[in-house]
Amino acid sequence: MRSRFQQGLDELKEKLLRMGGLAEQAIDRATEAYRTRDSKFCQMVLAGESAINDAERDIDELALDLLAMQQPMAIDLRFVLAVVKINADLERVGDQAVNIAQRVLDLISEPEVELPVDIPRMADGVSTMVQRALESFLDGKAEVAEAVLQMDGIVDRMKDEAFVMLVQKMTDNPACTRQALDVLLIARNLERIADHATNIAEDVIFWVRGADVRHGGAHYRE
Amino acid sequence: MGVGIEVRGLNAWYGKNQALQSIDMTVPANHVTAVIGPSGCGKSTFVRCLNRMHETIPEARADGSVKVGEMDVYGDGSDPVEVRRRIGMVFQKPNPFPTMSIYGNVAAGLKLNGFRNRKQMDELVERSLKLAALWEEVKDNLHKKSGASLSGGQQQRLCIARALAVEPEVLLMDEPASALDPISTSKIEELIFQLKQHYTVVIVTHNMQQAARVAELTGFFLMGSLIEYDKTEKIFTTPADKRTEDYVTGRFG
Numbered sequence: 001m002r003s004r005f006q007q008g009l010d011e012l013k014e015k016l017l018r019m020g021g022l023a024e025q026a027i028d029r030a031t032e033a034y035r036t037r038d039s040k041f042c043q044m045v046l047a048g049e050s051a052i053n054d055a056e057r058d059i060d061e062l063a064l065d066l067l068a069m070q071q072p073m074a075i076d077l078r079f080v081l082a083v084v085k086i087n088a089d090l091e092r093v094g095d096q097a098v099n100i101a102q103r104v105l106d107l108i109s110e111p112e113v114e115l116p117v118d119i120p121r122m123a124d125g126v127s128t129m130v131q132r133a134l135e136s137f138l139d140g141k142a143e144v145a146e147a148v149l150q151m152d153g154i155v156d157r158m159k160d161e162a163f164v165m166l167v168q169k170m171t172d173n174p175a176c177t178r179q180a181l182d183v184l185l186i187a188r189n190l191e192r193i194a195d196h197a198t199n200i201a202e203d204v205i206f207w208v209r210g211a212d213v214r215h216g217g218a219h220y221r222e
Numbered sequence: 223m224g225v226g227i228e229v230r231g232l233n234a235w236y237g238k239n240q241a242l243q244s245i246d247m248t249v250p251a252n253h254v255t256a257v258i259g260p261s262g263c264g265k266s267t268f269v270r271c272l273n274r275m276h277e278t279i280p281e282a283r284a285d286g287s288v289k290v291g292e293m294d295v296y297g298d299g300s301d302p303v304e305v306r307r308r309i310g311m312v313f314q315k316p317n318p319f320p321t322m323s324i325y326g327n328v329a330a331g332l333k334l335n336g337f338r339n340r341k342q343m344d345e346l347v348e349r350s351l352k353l354a355a356l357w358e359e360v361k362d363n364l365h366k367k368s369g370a371s372l373s374g375g376q377q378q379r380l381c382i383a384r385a386l387a388v389e390p391e392v393l394l395m396d397e398p399a400s401a402l403d404p405i406s407t408s409k410i411e412e413l414i415f416q417l418k419q420h421y422t423v424v425i426v427t428h429n430m431q432q433a434a435r436v437a438e439l440t441g442f443f444l445m446g447s448l449i450e451y452d453k454t455e456k457i458f459t460t461p462a463d464k465r466t467e468d469y470v471t472g473r474f475g
């Protein structure tokens with residue numbers, strides 16, 4: 001009976017990692033679209049969204065079945081809860097990648113302008129956070145998840161700097177307001193993805209250690 | 223009202239086999255405390271030691287200290303009959319007296335304790351059946367029907383009423399719902415939850431979901447030792463001991 005349950009847990013993990021792969025791919029494609037101003041990559045992101053949504057439904061269904069049929073306890077219960085939450089975060093990562101792709105489509109419909117923001121660098125940082133968060137989930141390594149939490153502040157600062165620079169650019173050169181606004185929104189989308197990666201890392205720590213590290217500190221159940 | 227239980231250095235043997243090893247446990251008054259663990263871990267022995275039922279088995283003995291409220295269960299001059307009146311017990315299989323009426327079953331303990339006042343006895347029987355959530359179902363047939371004519375779930379509630387009639391302070395339940403269907407089980411669980419207002423309840427169960435549903439505190443026993451004892455939600459979500467985690471996640475036992 002338990003081996004069937006273990007199979008269910010393994011299947012859940014595998015499905016979530018596969019979904020994580022789709023979400024990572026969506027971020028990379030959206031970033032590539034920005035870098036190359038090639039709408040083909042945007043179309044790939046838009047077309048890939050339904051696969052992420054389907055995966056979300058599939059994972060929720062399997063998690064629900066396991067909760068109902070196997071009544072997991074302790075570390076297994078924390079694992080299933082973590083999967084359900086990570087699942088929602090990954091779906092939102094997919095949505096943010098779609099938002100970026102839409103902004104890039106708008107951006108490339110306008111004349112190209114020089115903007116004082118390094119979006120690819122920010123995207124690399126965000127992509128690394130998602131990768132590491134998924135890696136911590138794969139190996140059940142809370143210390144890898146902790147490293148992800150440290151990275152969130154860097155991305156936040158990059159977004160804040162981008163905001164300041166882009167608002168200044170819009171003030172100095174109103175003709176490029178539309179492009180600057182697109183890039184500002186892309187920076188915000190990336191920062192949101194970093195937040196989702198942070199959530200995933202927190203859920204991994206909860207699963208592995210039973211500690212709630214959301215909102216700072218480590219809260220252990222008394 | 224219920225009273226707390228203080229167990230210190232409790233050991234129990236069956237002949238030469240030691241079944242419990244130096245158990246320390248504090249059971250708070252008016253709480254439901256669950257005792258879980260694999261077969262043979264000593265959980266039933268533990269509750270049977272609390273009201274000196276353990277020593278009724280040939281060659282079984284126990285030592286250590288068990289205090290129930292002010293009563294020293296194993297103290298000099300402690301009367302096992304009085305101990306068992308104050309610490310009632312409900313068993314796995316409902317065991318009503320088959321030839322007695324419903325009323326007779328509930329009143330049996332009172333009569334054994336020398337209770338003779340008929341009016342007061344009627345009141346106590348009614349009160350006990352109400353506390354056991356059985357009154358509405360049997361009030362018109364108290365004297366006409368035998369205890370054995372009731373359904374399994376009703377019989378178990380009748381046994382609970384019988385245990386409550388002698389006004390105990392603690393109620394021990396050894397897998398009280400394991401022989402019942404889900405509807406009867408849920409009635410018993412609801413009843414356990416209600417009973418803690420008046421009594422201290424200790425329940426032995428193999429069913430971890432049941433422990434999670436009814437108990438505020440849970441103790442995990444393994445090979446005669448109390449491995450972990452904490453709030454139920456802690457035991458089932460973030461147990462401190464690896465052995466507890468392995469048991470509650472079904473990795474052994």
